[in-house]
Amino acid sequence: MVSLKIVEESNSRLAKAGEGLVAVFLGATSGIGKATLREFVLHANKPRVYIVARNASTITAQVDDLRQANPGGQFEVIEKNVSLIADANAVAATILARESKVDLLFLSVGFFSLDGRQGYTIEGLEASMTTRYYSRIRITQLLLPLLNAAPQARVVSVLAGGREARINENDFALSEPRSFGVTAGNNHVTTMMTLSLEHLAFENPRVSFVHTFPGGESADNEKFLRELRERKVGDAVWSHTQEVFARIK
Numbered sequence: 117m118v119s120l121k122i123v124e125e126s127n128s129r130l131a132k133a134g135e136g137l138v139a140v141f142l143g144a145t146s147g148i149g150k151a152t153l154r155e156f157v158l159h160a161n162k163p164r165v166y167i168v169a170r171n172a173s174t175i176t177a178q179v180d181d182l183r184q185a186n187p188g189g190q191f192e193v194i195e196k197n198v199s200l201i202a203d204a205n206a207v208a209a210t211i212l213a214r215e216s217k218v219d220l221l222f223l224s225v226g227f228f229s230l231d232g233r234q235g236y237t238i239e240g241l242e243a244s245m246t247t248r249y250y251s252r253i254r255i256t257q258l259l260l261p262l263l264n265a266a267p268q269a270r271v272v273s274v275l276a277g278g279r280e281a282r283i284n285e286n287d288f289a290l291s292e293p294r295s296f297g298v299t300a301g302n303n304h305v306t307t308m309m310t311l312s313l314e315h316l317a318f319e320n321p322r323v324s325f326v327h328t329f330p331g332g333e334s335a336d337n338e339k340f341l342r343e344l345r346e347r348k349v350g351d352a353v354w355s356h357t358q359e360v361f362a363r364i365k
């Protein structure tokens with residue numbers, strides 16, 4: 117694990133990155149996203165921050181605290197529910213209309229479906245999978261022009277990088293009831309995330325993509341991933357993801 121000292125030193129270097137870093141947070145109303153957002157705001161110089169939340173009224177105190185922590189910062193809550201891809205599209209449209217670059221896209225939104233499938237959204241997708249995979253990838257994909265316009269853009273997806281395991285190649289959306297289970301769902305979504313981020317990283321070499329796991333040690337999954345890459349499973353995952361996005365406006 118990286119030492120706290122190194123993390124603190126790294127955070128302190130944010131101030132040297134110049135004024136006006138633009139950051140977009142999905143999932144920063146609690147947990148890891150909330151803590152990361154506060155550290156970012158404490159160290160960045162006049163940042164412009166977009167916080168995507170399902171209910172803006174529930175984070176009024178949090179936003180007030182951020183304003184006090186960095187009076188030079190600008191903060192905007194975009195009230196959308198990214199369990200819907202349509203809302204992810206709308207979030208990206210708002211940011212594309214206002215900004216000319218994005219320096220940091222921090223993705224920690226989502227929930228584990230502990231009792232298995234929690235049903236489809238109106239878009240026909242399983243909600244825990246949409247929040248943890250589809251909407252994160254959709255917003256990243258739509259914001260690529262702005263990420264590529266930043267000098268050192270980073271996309272950080274907090275999920276379970278390093279824990280990739282069995283992917284269901286016959287049912288990428290896990291739309292069959294028997295495809296879904298807590299472990300199966302988590303393994304599958306984690307592997308989908310890594311393969312799609314690899315696709316994006318290959319096509320966007322100026323942008324850093326990180327898929328991280330907040331707990332435990334990363335296993336050596338290279339052998340497993342190498343076998344998937346050799347069979348071009350990542351291409352199949354990407355094609356499936358684009359088919360899903362194409363039918364949702």
Ligand SMILES: NC(=O)c1ccc[n+]([C@@H]2O[C@H](COP(=O)([O-])OP(=O)(O)OC[C@H]3O[C@@H](n4cnc5c(N)ncnc54)[C@H](OP(=O)(O)O)[C@@H]3O)[C@@H](O)[C@H]2O)c1
Pocket residue numbers: 142143144145146147148149169170171197198199224225226227228243247248274275276329330331
């Ligand atoms: N914490 C851990 O130990 C751990 C371990 C392994 C992996 N992870 C993964 O790391 C990520 C971040 O973890 P965390 O503990 O920081 O998460 P968290 O505190 O539970 O935060 C999740 C965020 O997702 C939003 N969210 C939850 N359900 C949603 C829904 N149905 N639709 C839209 N938004 C929803 C919440 O927003 P609202 O305020 O709107 O509810 C919140 O901002 C998660 O994807 C988690 O699966 C966490």
